[in-house]
Amino acid sequence: MRLANESGLWATGPPPAPIPAVAVLEVSGAVLSWPVDDPSHPPVLAFTDPARADWMWRILGEAGHVAVVEALRDRDRTEVIELPSVSVLSGSADSLRRLALGHWLRRWWPASRRDGITALDPAVLDAELAVLTAAAEDYFTDDTLDADVVGLLAPHGAALGSYRDPRVDALVARCRDLADELGVRWDSQGSGAARREDYALAAGLGDEPRSPGTIAAGGVTIAWSDVPPAIFDAAEHNLDWAVVTEDATVTVQVRAAVSGPDSAAGIPVSLRCGAFHGAGLLDAEGGAVLPVLDADGRPAEEAQAWNADWSATRVGVGGGGAAESSELRDRVRAFACARLATPAADAFLAELLAAESDY
Structure with a gap:
């Protein structure tokens, strides 16, 4: 592992891909990132507070955890630190990558009637993310941006209750249990709110x-x-x-x-x-x-x-300051189309439902 100061944070490398082709997850003490379309790429770790990253041993091993914390203690930010014996353990960050992918789907999924890329149901996606985030609570001992289980869960009870699919029913049951644990009022028993199957495309x-x-x-x-x-x-x-x-x-x-x-x-x-x-x-x-x-x-x-x-x-x-290239947008569209055409092993239920709706 190589550690260098990138934009004020100690990191194991530069961002692995430009926005919007990068999946990001903020956990306690660090931000992890992956290229969205390369599941074999190890995560890049950018430490916001290494001392708060109590989970580090889970993906680097206990010796790796100790080595990183010791190496970053009171170091000159101009230095480059080499830790040849430390690396991410194979498969150890897979669950975190899937969480990062889920948040990427919320922000960047390129839904398009014109391009034939079906929109993902936000209620189903948020519900599954809430369950996955709760299961990964050891990584969220601090209130990070991606730790808000209640924010993911609370708005969608009625929308989920409008489905007639056993997979969604199972997800609803898990969400109801989670809501009870968190003390959140959450009702999936049909409030009469209709779930929108698709969205109108305004003519240009x-x-x-x-x-x-x-x-x-x-x-x-x-x-x-x-x-x-x-x-x-x-x-x-x-x-x-x-x-x-x-x-x-x-x-x-x-x-x-x-x-x-x-x-x-x-x-x-x-x-x-x-x-x-x-x-x-x-x-x-x-x-x-x-x-x-x-x-x-x-x-x-x-x-x-x-x-x-x-x-x-x-x-x-909008903001007017971004300038991602058309080639980068094409790359993201190709990734989305591939996931709909052949659902991956890490596919979210929202993706499966979208893929099935094309037939």
Whole structure:
């Protein structure tokens, strides 16, 4: 094992893959990470507090645990520490990797009607994660981000109660026992809430006839890292825009393809092209109409808009700071499609149900 200080934390290596192709799990005293599509890769350990990582002996052995703690005590952060006798024991982190994968599925699963990637049922996935997290309690002696069993369990009782599947029934029984242990009020006995089998895909502007006042139009891909999960269709070119003039007023109309249970309402959207710019918020269906302003912040004039070159238009949605490549998104889509086509040994029940719904 080799330990170096990476971004302020002692770690066994750099991140094993870029976001969103990395599965991450925060346990007491450390963050573990794996490439999501390479189950043979050992975890990269980044220590937030080695003294709190009481579980370390479980994956490094007792001697390895002692060696790491001693090696990191009062060390110069510019040093590189070599521990040739320490390594992750084969198979020892498999359960943690599966937990990390489950959290990755919650955040990054690229559900898409356009690409034929079926959405995962969030109630089933969260319930299974709650059970797995409770079983791994020895790794969560501190309140880490991924230790919140109650947060995973509490919202979904009614949705799970709407299933008619013996595998879900067995999961519900385990969740009910877990809720009793935790003192959580949890009712899976049909509150009348319907489980949504699928989600509507909002049509983009490209699917609609153009207005006679359309000056320019195009499409972009929303960066996954910029927006919350479970809202937008994860296909490429999932947002259309059009600069339109009507009654001498210049606006930009945007429409994102939505394909998830959560609402797009309130997510920021902006456009910039040279001196022209506009900003606003999406509505629940992923649409917005933004006023186009000039360099001085005044409404753009119609003649200016018609004479402008809109080919360099940039549209941003959400945080606006991410820039994962299309190749990386393709890699994640290929991984998701492979898991649906041939369920892996570590498949979650939510994945199995999604795969079966394709037939």
